[in-house]
Amino acid sequence: MAEHTHFLEVRNLSKNYDGGLVPALHDISFTLKSGRIYALMGSSGCGKSTLLNLIGTLDKPDSGEICYEGKTIDTFGNAGEFRKRYLGFVFQFHYLIPVLNLLENVETALLTNPSLSASQRREKARKLLESMGLKSKIESRANKVSGGERQRAAIARALANDPRLVLADEPTGNVDSGTATSILQKMRAYVEKNDATMLIATHDPQVAAIADTHIYMKDGHITEISDNGDEKRREKC
Ligand SMILES: Nc1ncnc2c1ncn2[C@@H]1O[C@H](COP(=O)(O)OP(=O)(O)OP(=O)(O)O)[C@@H](O)[C@H]1O
Numbered sequence: 001m002a003e004h005t006h007f008l009e010v011r012n013l014s015k016n017y018d019g020g021l022v023p024a025l026h027d028i029s030f031t032l033k034s035g036r037i038y039a040l041m042g043s044s045g046c047g048k049s050t051l052l053n054l055i056g057t058l059d060k061p062d063s064g065e066i067c068y069e070g071k072t073i074d075t076f077g078n079a080g081e082f083r084k085r086y087l088g089f090v091f092q093f094h095y096l097i098p099v100l101n102l103l104e105n106v107e108t109a110l111l112t113n114p115s116l117s118a119s120q121r122r123e124k125a126r127k128l129l130e131s132m133g134l135k136s137k138i139e140s141r142a143n144k145v146s147g148g149e150r151q152r153a154a155i156a157r158a159l160a161n162d163p164r165l166v167l168a169d170e171p172t173g174n175v176d177s178g179t180a181t182s183i184l185q186k187m188r189a190y191v192e193k194n195d196a197t198m199l200i201a202t203h204d205p206q207v208a209a210i211a212d213t214h215i216y217m218k219d220g221h222i223t224e225i226s227d228n229g230d231e232k233r234r235e236k237c
């Protein structure tokens with residue numbers, strides 16, 4: 001397998017809310033490689049979602065920069081272009097469109113892909129939902145399915161455009177441990193197949209167990225970055 005490359009670099013990122021009154025991130029720096037899953041951990045309010053939102057270009061830092069494959073975000077023309085080309089985002093509070101069914105929700109994400117016809121979009125969305133164990137719910141409206149089913153549909157939607165970078169905020173927050181296991185297996189398979197990078201903010205020990213690397217945060221700082229199961233990867237080489 002090819003050497004994993006530095007895919008994403010975060011340099012000296014700081015962010016405060018409410019005109020500086022609420023400090024959220026202080027001088028955060030780290031790099032992420034492709035083909036890996038990173039678990040971002042720390043207690044409630046430590047800054048995990050803030051960090052994902054900045055990396056996902058949903059919000060702007062007060063200072064510092066984020067580089068994707070060596071290029072700063074400005075070089076993509078605009079944030080929308082970057083998000084379309086590279087990014088899949090699973091939100092902490094999943095934002096499916098409630099009046100659309102699950103299939104339509106995933107198809108919507110594929111509308112930005114000009115190379116797919118309507119029937120190809122439908123087929124791809126159907127396959128993704130099936131792979132998330134949602135075959136029987138494809139035609140159900142998003143506001144008529146369970147929280148865990150919505151969560152899985154949101155993951156299917158985030159992966160629809162084959163993003164190189166997947167940011168997931170508590171993707172297993174609303175599901176039982178059996179469902180979490182199956183979601184995490186799908187995410188792992190996705191990362192390996194696409195040589196993608198996944199950064200998952202989580203309180204869930206199951207996510208920590210499957211992640212390659214753990215990033216610990218406290219009060220807006222990174223306190224530790226450590227590899228999970230070095231021996232497991234050495235065996236694979
Ligand atoms: N939109 C906002 N406006 C003002 N303050 C905010 C905003 N979003 C987050 N904060 C504050 O910034 C800090 C970091 O919040 P953040 O949502 O990043 O934490 P988190 O680690 O994701 O927490 P959780 O585990 O509960 O999801 C907290 O003090 C929070 O109250």
Ligand SMILES: [Mg+2]
Pocket residue numbers: 048049050092169201
């Ligand atoms: Mg959060």
